[in-house]
Amino acid sequence: MxxxxxFRLSRAYVVPIVIVTxxxxxxxxxxxxxTATAVQPPTLPAAETDDRTRVSEGGxxxxxxxWQDPAxxxxxxxxxxxxxxxxxxxxxxxxxxxxxxxxxxxxxxxxDAPAGGHHRxxxxxxxxxxxxxxxIDVTTRAVELVVRDxxxxxxxxxxxxx
Numbered sequence: 001m002x003x004x005x006x007f008r009l010s011r012a013y014v015v016p017i018v019i020v021t022x023x024x025x026x027x028x029x030x031x032x033x034x035t036a037t038a039v040q041p042p043t044l045p046a047a048e049t050d051d052r053t054r055v056s057e058g059g060x061x062x063x064x065x066x067w068q069d070p071a072x073x074x075x076x077x078x079x080x081x082x083x084x085x086x087x088x089x090x091x092x093x094x095x096x097x098x099x100x101x102x103x104x105x106x107x108x109x110x111x112d113a114p115a116g117g118h119h120r121x122x123x124x125x126x127x128x129x130x131x132x133x134x135x136i137d138v139t140t141r142a143v144e145l146v147v148r149d150x151x152x153x154x155x156x157x158x159x160x161x162x
Contacts, residue, residue, distance in 0.1 A: 052066050052067040052068075052160075053065065053066045053067075054145070054158035054159065054160070055158075056147070056153075056156040056157075056158055058151070058152075058153040058156065059085070059150065059151030059152040059153040060082050060083065060084040060085060060151055061080055061081070061082040061085055061087070061150055061151035061153070062079075062080070062081045062082070063078065063079070063080050063147060063150065063156060063158075064078070064079040064080075064081075065077070065078055065124075065145050065158045066079075067143075067160060068123070073109075073125060073126055073127055073128030073129075073135065074098055074125070074126040074128075074135060074136060074143070075123055075124065075125040075126070076123070076124045076125075076145060077121070077122075077123055078092065078111075078113070078120075078121065078122055078123070078124050079119075079120070079121045080119070080120045080121075080150070081118070081119055082118050082119075082151065083118060084118075085118070085151050086117055086118070087116065087117065087118065087119070087120040088115040088116065088117060088120065090120075090150055091111060092108060092111040092113070092122075092124050092147065093107070093108050093109075093110065093111045095147055095148050095149055095150060096108055096111070096124055096145065096146065096147050096148075097145075097146045097148075098126045098135070098143065098144070098145060098146070099143070099144040099146060100135055100136060100140055100142070100143055100144075101140060101141050101142055102142070105146065106126055106127065106130065106135065107126075108124050108125060108126050109125050109126060109127055110123070110124075110125045111123075111124050111125075112125070124145075140162065141161065141162050142159060142160070142161045142162070143159070143160045143161075144157050144158065144159050144160075145157070145158040145159075
């Protein structure tokens with residue numbers, strides 16, 4: 001009769017098997033986390049949604065744009081924050097534009113923001129109509145707020161999509 005002996009792995013095999021197993025588990029965990037925290041496409045703001053705010057970070061300046069009620073015309077509350085740059089010299093009437101459905105860029109009509117040094121907050125307003133037509137209507141699919149040349153960042157694009 002044959003005698004059965006217990007199966008034993010050599011130590012030379014155990015360490016590589018453990019390393020491969022740990023690597024596979026870490027990779028699976030990272031993939032799970034990356035899909036779990038994936039950013040969903042933004043939507044055009046509606047009165048009942050909180051999805052009005054977009055953020056751009058770069059050049060040691062954070063720009064936060066919150067879309068206000070678009071009924072009288074596109075207007076955004078803009079907050080610029082930094083610890084390194086004086087923000088008072090940035091005139092968003094010269095540096096910002098609005099694009100609707102990849103159309104031509106529209107210049108703002110006003111940038112109402114008091115001086116603030118490293119923290120600046122104000123309202124950036126665009127025209128409600130162009131050529132007798134509303135800038136934004138029910139057929140609008142995408143709106144982009146473009147901000148150029150703030151703190152060495154050539155272009156920032158904050159997007160709202162329907």
